[in-house]
Amino acid sequence: MCPKGSMSGPADLRGSAEPLHDYGGLAAGDRLRHQATWLLSGSGASVIFQALYFSCMGRMLGAQEYGAFVGAVALVSVLSQFSSLGMEMVLLRTIARDRAAFGATWTRALLVSTAGFVLVLAVAMLYGKLFLPLTLRQLLPYLVVSDALFGKLTQLASRAFQGAGLARWSAKLAALTNAARAGAAITLFVWAARAHRHVVVLLWVRLYLVAALLVAIFSLVLVSRLLGSPVPAAIRRSHLLEGLSFAFSNSSISVYNDIDKTLLASHGMLADAGIYTAAYRVLDVASTPVYSLFAAASPRLFRVGSASGAEGVTMAIRDLLRWVVAFGVAAALLLVITAPAVPLLFGHSFGRSVSALRFLCLLPLLRGLHYAWGTAITACTSQWLRTAAQAFAAGLNLLLNLLLIPHWGWRGAAFTSLVSDGALALCSFLILQVLLRRQHARGAPAAKAEAEASNTVAG
Template sequence: MARNTFWVFLGQGARLVIQGAYFVVIARVLGVNNYGSFVGAVALVAILSPFATLGFGNLLVKNVSRDRAAFAESWGNTLLMTAVSGSILLALVMALARFVLPASIPAQLVFAVAISDLFAARLTDAAGQAFQSVEQVRWMANIIVFLSVVRFIAALVVAFVWKHPTALQWGYFYCGSSLIPAAASIILVSRRLGMPRINLAKIFGEMTEGFYFSTGLSAQTIYNDLDKAMLARYSTLDATGLYAAAYRIIDVSYTPVRSLLYAASPGFFRAGQSGIEGSVAYMKRLLPKGLIYSVLILVGLQLIAPFVPRILGQEYARSEEALRWLAVLPLIRTVHSFYSDALTGAGYQGVRMVLQVFVAVFNIVINLWVIPAYSWRGAVYSSLASDALLAIIVFAASTIICRMEPKRSMASMESS
């Protein structure tokens, strides 16, 4: 666990540095309005992108962590489902963009982002999950770093070629910088771990559980990212850009905890074979580490907040206030992420999905009120409320299931 966490953190840490540089370059050269347009398109696509693999990337980790012989079929099925589902979602995104996004965001930008995030990025993620499933996370880290390096190079090219690039010009390079790592990652996995093999019968048998995974991920994307698309629609692109900049810093700061969760994922599935008590016990050994870091980052973000306008430019001055409010998110997110993974590891992904969908609906409803009324501050309020609500109900659900599961086991033994 320590070795795997180290490799994931090394990869995520390198990506942190590279993406930080990439973020500064793009935010500065695009300006707050163009950056807001780009973020609006990304946020819309992100809501549907979890369905691009229909959860088969997560099933790959689950199946292979328990049985290495299942790799070829799990890998092949993941690639097939990404191609089929991604094509359907591409058409859906283009149709939704006309109604959800403002007319100032060009359809070509949405198309470029959709190709990147529905196909290329999901294939790269699946390649990382392939190495994660066999706990060869060093290669997963290499994939993470490679994607970041290619994207940073693309950002430098855009900044060098155009003095004031548009969101669309960056969108084309964003797409290209996703396709190259995707192709390289598929080749790497197939050569090192085995060629893909498709099993249609297994696809149909796992469709329901895969749907649980993808729906849960999509709900997570809604309460994390829909507010940016809604800001672009109901407020201003300026507000979208400054809020997205602060939120991006929060995402970056959460990297060490995310690394631990990635490394622990196969362990959650193995511990969960004995039931919810096994996965919760496994989780409780790891949770204190995440909480300690989250408290430290809360303090650190308060200290660095005044320097944000100096780094990104004075047009992002209000991002300082947004960052101060959002600094508590990593702490809340750590709680609900660990308890949610305990549910998933024990086979309660369906329960986790229902809770995530509930919070996503709550987030949409509250955003329809607070964003038109309070602009980016409303988005901050809804983010804090949504994550806090999820932490409470996931903790409650895992506690209730822990009490009920032994009773079910005893009842089944008595009936037999």
């Protein structure tokens, strides 16, 4: 293991059977802050790279072709959640609880993800042939290989490091993905400017695939050096069922986050899809600190949930929730004030993104609430309940989008996003209350729960 603070290179950690941590003897609260700092710093680097990446894309493609790209990406995003059958979250949870299980779990994750990619590719091509215009359909093979295969492999590696307590490597991989995309976008942008050429979206997706391939190769090599290699392991029905709950959960998330872009593009509203997605990308960046915080806390919340149930987890996230609310309100105000900067970032064809961003300014707050309560539900080993709430939100989102987008364009999509995320936050809160009442009915000792929570997330 590298000494704390050392950046000279990875050491071989494969011999350890205990949970790995690169923060020495820090107290529980300090460990959470340490991991959150690493993940947030990685996210901060990702934000910078994303800004470069999105800016170059918007200026190269314009709102129309950018809308075609994001419409195809959104479809692949929904389908690719099934390419790994949720094994990335199974990997995280398993390693967080038992470091010695890495080899077998890693093998299963790789096998399932590779097989799932083939299925996703077939489904995407069939959907494209039946429902999408040629401008979108021709992008699908490149995007499926990039996101459903190479992107998933990188995500598996990141989750493995997160579960093992190596937050800095998880953060670096997340940043590297966006750095590679930014590098590809800048290269293409400079070439187009010097050659006085217009960049077509098909050229961009090919470069996008190459960037994903390079990051995936690096990620797999890094996992092999730091955590170990795959070992022979059987894939049982129970493993697939466990992962399936996460896959449905992730696909539901992708539906209520992304399907509106595909529907806008499918209705020929490519410019609407472009300006709406530009605003959405800014919101994704604004939500990054919340995701980083709970990504850092997840391994410990899983252990608290296993030991103390819903009461322990609820106590553990109480202080985190206060931070989420304060951050969400501040982010909303800042987004309203800074919205006019969006066309400066993406180009003059994205002028309507200002209104879209202001319309959606409450999303970081709503996301933070349902992410906090949803993570608590998962930590209580009640993932199917969380999946049910997310499936409800996804169904509501799809129904409202089908009704509103043909008449209201991006405004219908924005209204639907706010309603869906708000409904998910409410459902997640109510489910957690039900779990608490069940635990109280069984007479679970509150003192033990509070002790476990304070030992895990302190300060």
